[in-house]
Amino acid sequence: GDAPGTFRRLEGDLHRIKNVEFVDQNPIGKSTRSNPATYLKAFDEIRKLYASTQGAKQMGYTASDFSFNSDGGRCEECKGDGYITIEMQFMADITVPCESCHGKRYQKEILEVEYRGKNIYDILEMTIDQAIEFFSESDGSQEKRIVKRLRPLSDVGLGYIKIGQNSSSLSGGENQRVKLASFFADEKAEPTLYIFDEPTTGLHFHDIATLMKSFDRLISLGHTVLIIEHNMDVIKCADHIIDIGPEGGDAGGNLVATGTPEEITVCETSYTGKFLKDKL
Ligand SMILES: [Zn+2]
Structure with missing residues (x-):
């Protein structure tokens, strides 16, 4: 300075x-995949919840399989971005939806794991306020941890932002x-x-x-x-x-x-x- x-x-x-x-x-964050929910570690708690579901246990999935930041459950083609960036020689780069996952960021098998009828991609598509409402409907301790991490974002007036919204x-x-x-x-x-x-x-x-x-x-x-x-x-x-x-x-x-x-x-x-x- x-x-x-x-x-x-x-x-x-x-x-x-x-x-x-x-x-x-x-x-916030240097990674292109960082977003408000990962910044406040709310997404860590959401991944743990998904790993604890019956469906995930049967398949042997862990919380890291529900991450779009590391190899495992994310789409290998787009590395969890949901889109592919094409570099144009004389123009700005353009992005197109990933053909492998159709923008859903994960492998098909991971998206089959549901918690109360929603898969991990459905959660990323929710706004902060919608997710707080959804997880508040259950009084489980893991759901409470998620709500506690999301609430501050709503308190500062960011409840309208999507969970998976890229910070860029x-x-x-x-x-x-x-x-x-x-x-x-x-x-x-x-x-x-x-x-x-x-x-x-x-x-x-x-x-x-x-x-x-x-x-x-x-x-x-x-x-x-x-x-x-x-x-x-x-x-x-x-x-x-x-x-x-x-x-x-x-x-x-x-x-x-x-x-x-x-x-x-x-x-x-x-x-x-x-x-x-x-x-x-
Ligand atoms: Zn993909």
């Missing part, structure tokens, strides 16, 4: 922070929220300073409210949230504002005002204060 400025000291309640986590909008198709904001969800899944995390860079970019007003609830939850877990933001609906919710300006780019970068939202509104030179006044 950029070289930090020069500082004489860093002070405050520093023992409250054990880790620092910068939550950017870069894609997620927007920057969606990637950021998947990372946010993963912090909820880790209940024993040490007090952490989470830094978010413009997390509301591209979000609908309703989604911003969901995001703010998620931040409140992080704070109630003993974490600290630092947000770089222009959105007044977010800024007005802050406990403490650091207004940098007064203008953008070269005409900015100076400390204009600090304090609670109410304290910022009385600062004559703060543009943020002027806009904030209407929101409070």
Whole structure:
């Protein structure tokens, strides 16, 4: 990153922070096959459930046979992608559905294993919210583990995403929220300073409210949230504002005002204060 400025000291309640986590909008996971459910380890629990079914036991399948990330049960032709990428010499690569598995990512025998009438591909086609509903219908302990891993994704407003949705198709904001969800899944995390860079970019007003609830939850877990933001609906919710300006780019970068939202509104030179006044 950029070289930090020069500082004489860093002070405050520093023992409250054990880790620092910068939550950017870069894609989750390096593998082309990573998705929100694998990132939160929910898919591990789903694979275990399938391995525990009567059908899988009879055939001797283990949880790894239900993985699309490793050899075993996945389609060998497309290596579990469900599609084939064709490299074009003078144009962008194109993808076509795999002819061997017809986009279903697994070998035929694996798809014959069902849990309550659904095979593993049917699960990948469900949205997060549909899967939470489906697995909540049973009170088995493995089903409970699955729901517990999926729930944080729904809590950050990503319930509409498919279980098997490739992370490369997620927007920057969606990637950021998947990372946010993963912090909820880790209940024993040490007090952490989470830094978010413009997390509301591209979000609908309703989604911003969901995001703010998620931040409140992080704070109630003993974490600290630092947000770089222009959105007044977010800024007005802050406990403490650091207004940098007064203008953008070269005409900015100076400390204009600090304090609670109410304290910022009385600062004559703060543009943020002027806009904030209407929101409070
Ligand atoms: Zn295939």
